[in-house]
Amino acid sequence: MSSLHTTERTTERTTGQATQPMPALAGFPRADGRKGIRNVVAVAYLVECAHFVAHEVTLAFRGEPVHLVGFPGCYPNAYADKVMRRLLTHPNVGAVLLVSLGCESFDKRGLEADVAASGRPVHTLTIQERGGTRKTLNEGIEWVRWALAELDAQPRVPMRWDELVVATVCGGSDGTSGITANPAVGRAFDTLIARGAACIFEETGELVGCEFHMQRRAATPELGDEIVRCVAKAARYYETLGHGSFAPGNADGGLTTQEEKSLGAYAKSGDSPISGLIKPGDIPPTGGLYLLDVVPDGEVRFGFPNISDNAEIVELIACGAHLTLFTTGRGSVVGSAISPVIKVCANPDTYDRLADDMDVNAGRILRGDATLDEVGAEIVALVQDVGHGRETASEALGHREFILTYKAFEPIGPSCLPVRQATPAMPLPSSTRATP
Amino acid sequence: MTPATDPPVTDPRLLLLNPADNCLVACRALPAGETLLIDGVPATLPRPVAMAHKLARRALAVGDKVLRHGAAIGSVQRPIARGEHIHTDNLASDYLPTYTLQDGSKYVLTSHD
Numbered sequence: 001m002s003s004l005h006t007t008e009r010t011t012e013r014t015t016g017q018a019t020q021p022m023p024a025l026a027g028f029p030r031a032d033g034r035k036g037i038r039n040v041v042a043v044a045y046l047v048e049c050a051h052f053v054a055h056e057v058t059l060a061f062r063g064e065p066v067h068l069v070g071f072p073g074c075y076p077n078a079y080a081d082k083v084m085r086r087l088l089t090h091p092n093v094g095a096v097l098l099v100s101l102g103c104e105s106f107d108k109r110g111l112e113a114d115v116a117a118s119g120r121p122v123h124t125l126t127i128q129e130r131g132g133t134r135k136t137l138n139e140g141i142e143w144v145r146w147a148l149a150e151l152d153a154q155p156r157v158p159m160r161w162d163e164l165v166v167a168t169v170c171g172g173s174d175g176t177s178g179i180t181a182n183p184a185v186g187r188a189f190d191t192l193i194a195r196g197a198a199c200i201f202e203e204t205g206e207l208v209g210c211e212f213h214m215q216r217r218a219a220t221p222e223l224g225d226e227i228v229r230c231v232a233k234a235a236r237y238y239e240t241l242g243h244g245s246f247a248p249g250n251a252d253g254g255l256t257t258q259e260e261k262s263l264g265a266y267a268k269s270g271d272s273p274i275s276g277l278i279k280p281g282d283i284p285p286t287g288g289l290y291l292l293d294v295v296p297d298g299e300v301r302f303g304f305p306n307i308s309d310n311a312e313i314v315e316l317i318a319c320g321a322h323l324t325l326f327t328t329g330r331g332s333v334v335g336s337a338i339s340p341v342i343k344v345c346a347n348p349d350t351y352d353r354l355a356d357d358m359d360v361n362a363g364r365i366l367r368g369d370a371t372l373d374e375v376g377a378e379i380v381a382l383v384q385d386v387g388h389g390r391e392t393a394s395e396a397l398g399h400r401e402f403i404l405t406y407k408a409f410e411p412i413g414p415s416c417l418p419v420r421q422a423t424p425a426m427p428l429p430s431s432t433r434a435t436p
Numbered sequence: 437m438t439p440a441t442d443p444p445v446t447d448p449r450l451l452l453l454n455p456a457d458n459c460l461v462a463c464r465a466l467p468a469g470e471t472l473l474i475d476g477v478p479a480t481l482p483r484p485v486a487m488a489h490k491l492a493r494r495a496l497a498v499g500d501k502v503l504r505h506g507a508a509i510g511s512v513q514r515p516i517a518r519g520e521h522i523h524t525d526n527l528a529s530d531y532l533p534t535y536t537l538q539d540g541s542k543y544v545l546t547s548h549d
Contacts, residue, residue, distance in 0.1 A: 179488075254486060257528070257529035258529050259509050259510065260510070263507055347488065366451075366464070366487070366488075367464075
């Protein structure tokens with residue numbers, strides 16, 4: 001990993017001095033101006049009744065970039081509709097196959113039109129019209145084979161840091177998370193933001209106790225007030241459910257209280273000012289640090305806000321995240337559909353047991369073998385490599401977890417994106433970021 | 437993140453995250469009976485402390501706040517000896533049991549006017 005670090009440093013120096021900057025990253029250009037660091041065919045089921053057939057299609061392409069996503073519910077849900085539209089027009093997606101049973105409520109024609117308008121090849125198969133499982137499956141496999149060949153011909157083009165969106169999430173936290181992996185990701189975030197990238201942190205239920213500190217970091221006082229309200233909403237929501245965001249493994253790992261866990265989780269956000277507060281499916285309009293509010297609005301409906309870590313990762317990807325920095329102490333093994341997951345392991349003992357599943361050993365800090373700054377720089381270097389196509393550990397193992405359930409959100413308030421407010425007419429995200 | 441090694445020396449196996457803290461984090465598992473320097477004074481551990489768990493930097497009384505990263509992480513429920521493991525049996529959250537949405541809750545919005 002030290003050689004990666006050197007490579008990254010060299011690139012930075014060259015970029016700073018040359019008039020023609022070296023490409024920081026390499027991506028696939030999309031019609032909306034964004035670029036993807038992956039070029040996957042997404043196969044999406046639009047109700048659980050179409051899940052099996054969609055899954056069978058992807059099984060025919062094991063080891064190839066064909067990813068399964070979908071929404072299991074038969075009843076309409078505006079949140080799921082928005083997330084699905086964002087996912088299937090995500091820059092990492094090159095082509096889309098929709099698999100419908102036929103009688104579900106999902107607006108498949110609207111979704112198909114959105115994907116087509118984004119310039120991507122899209123095809124819809126309705127099982128009831130196609131004549132059942134076998135015929136739909138065969139047609140789906142044939143279409144995906146065609147789409148893969150189309151995508152295969154597309155070259156990568158230079159991509160700038162200010163075209164990159166990076167997310168972070170923690171899962172399976174223990175007492176090491178808050179002192180190694182999380183602050184190391186915070187350092188990486190500060191570097192990425194200084195280079196122009198947009199970085200997103202989330203889970204306001206795990207930021208209980210940090211709200212007034214975040215308020216002071218907000219770009220405007222009005223945004224600060226929105227952040228405090230948003231954490232209060234999360235606390236109220238969890239209180240109604242009778243559970244905080246605290247699992248038994250957290251205590252085994254040395255964490256005693258919710259506020260102790262919160263302080264450790266908060267370290268992932270680094271020290272940059274907070275540029276905005278967004279909700280699932282909102283894409284950061286410029287570079288900077290964004291807080292994603294993942295807790296539903298209104299009365300408690302549909303159960304727990306995020307039933308597992310991948311639900312949060314899916315929401316971050318719906319906000320345009322090209323990749324996710326996942327910190328873990330106890331040892332999570334998950335990856336994700338659509339956007340790569342970089343696993344940063346906080347606990348050196350866990351790393352020794354689960355090394356195949358990990359990308360970065362931040363636990364070296366506890367053994368005195370590395371500093372926070374060194375691990376932060378290693379993470380940035382790895383982000384750059386993954387942004388040029390290098391596989392992460394979970395990608396190499398074939399992990400492509402995905403989950404999307406019911407939720408309800410109101411749109412963000414007028415103070416949540418001060419930068420967008422200052423812009424009279426909102427251009428495409430990429431052109432907003434083009435000006436230094 | 438370097439362990440504090442200011443004049444009163446603390447064992448490098450213990451991490452002081454913030455000078456204001458009254459707890460230390462174990463960088464590796466420490467057995468009961470182990471003697472380590474805390475702020476220059478030896479302490480013998482009455483209980484084992486697992487890696488990344490906390491122990492008391494000084495004796496703590498019922499009602500004291502435990503500070504980590506310089507911030508309160510809860511209140512002491514039973515007296516804790518210097519060097520003793522701090523965990524769910526002797527420390528409780530101030531947040532979850534006390535939180536309400538009524539006036540006087542910690543979530544009253546501050547005004548910038």
